[in-house]
Amino acid sequence: MYDSEQRWRAVDGYLATTLVDEDEALVAARTSARDAGLPAYEVAPNQGALLALLARLGGARRVLEIGTLAGYSTIWLARAVEHVTTIELDPGYAELAERNLAAAGVADRVELLVGAAVDRLAELVARGGPAYDLVFIDADKPNNPAYLAAALRLTRPGSLIIADNVVRDGAVVDPDCPDDRVRGVREFLELVRADPRLEATALQTVGVKGWDGFALVLVR
Numbered sequence: 001m002y003d004s005e006q007r008w009r010a011v012d013g014y015l016a017t018t019l020v021d022e023d024e025a026l027v028a029a030r031t032s033a034r035d036a037g038l039p040a041y042e043v044a045p046n047q048g049a050l051l052a053l054l055a056r057l058g059g060a061r062r063v064l065e066i067g068t069l070a071g072y073s074t075i076w077l078a079r080a081v082e083h084v085t086t087i088e089l090d091p092g093y094a095e096l097a098e099r100n101l102a103a104a105g106v107a108d109r110v111e112l113l114v115g116a117a118v119d120r121l122a123e124l125v126a127r128g129g130p131a132y133d134l135v136f137i138d139a140d141k142p143n144n145p146a147y148l149a150a151a152l153r154l155t156r157p158g159s160l161i162i163a164d165n166v167v168r169d170g171a172v173v174d175p176d177c178p179d180d181r182v183r184g185v186r187e188f189l190e191l192v193r194a195d196p197r198l199e200a201t202a203l204q205t206v207g208v209k210g211w212d213g214f215a216l217v218l219v220r
């Protein structure tokens with residue numbers, strides 16, 4: 001008999017093998033991260049496919065990703081659009097990501113910036129390049145409010161901002177939660193709600209990544 005977490009995993013496995021085209025390069029990106037001792041923080045295969053699908057659905061050409069890890073979600077996104085800028089704090093993770101992006105054949109479409117995302121984002125704002133059509137926020141959650149502020153300076157009306165891990169095993173409902181990641185997520189959601197430029201929803205997810213969720217934010 002399954003408990004619910006085993007069932008979520010089994011269903012994710014079924015959906016991924018039935019619908020999701022995870023090729024050798026994507027599998028290698030995941031397994032290389034485990035082999036190098038990186039945490040299993042990458043999105044699940046069906047979630048990577050969702051990111052790519054949302055990018056295509058919105059006709060996105062340029063994506064900004066905050067939080068690269070080993071480049072798993074970056075590969076999904078880079079295969080859906082013309083350009084991805086991705087930011088990673090850890091130089092060792094970034095090196096591994098570079099190798100995975102090259103092996104996946106998308107290195108020429110990806111600019112990987114190394115360092116604290118708040119600093120790299122400030123540089124992108126100062127650089128004043130073309131707007132990003134989609135922003136995927138998936139790094140340190142206490143900084144989510146700062147990432148939202150930067151995303152609003154780097155996008156245009158019609159852009160989509162996606163934030164991962166907004167449910168956190170249900171902890172998001174607790175206004176007194178001492179975990180600064182939960183506080184960062186709650187503040188992010190409250191800032192989105194208070195901003196008349198934004199239209200948003202969030203969805204809970206269960207599966208190989210446990211119980212969590214995505215926020216989807218449209219810049220009006």
Ligand code: SAM
Pocket residue numbers: 041042043066067068069070071072073074087088089090093115116117118138139140143
């Ligand atoms: N998006 C990746 C994927 O799905 O394959 C997973 C990213 S993982 C959840 C979060 C990443 O953010 C980690 O690699 C971590 O090193 C990075 N990170 C944490 N704090 C950061 C910061 N202040 N600036 C930039 N990256 C940071």
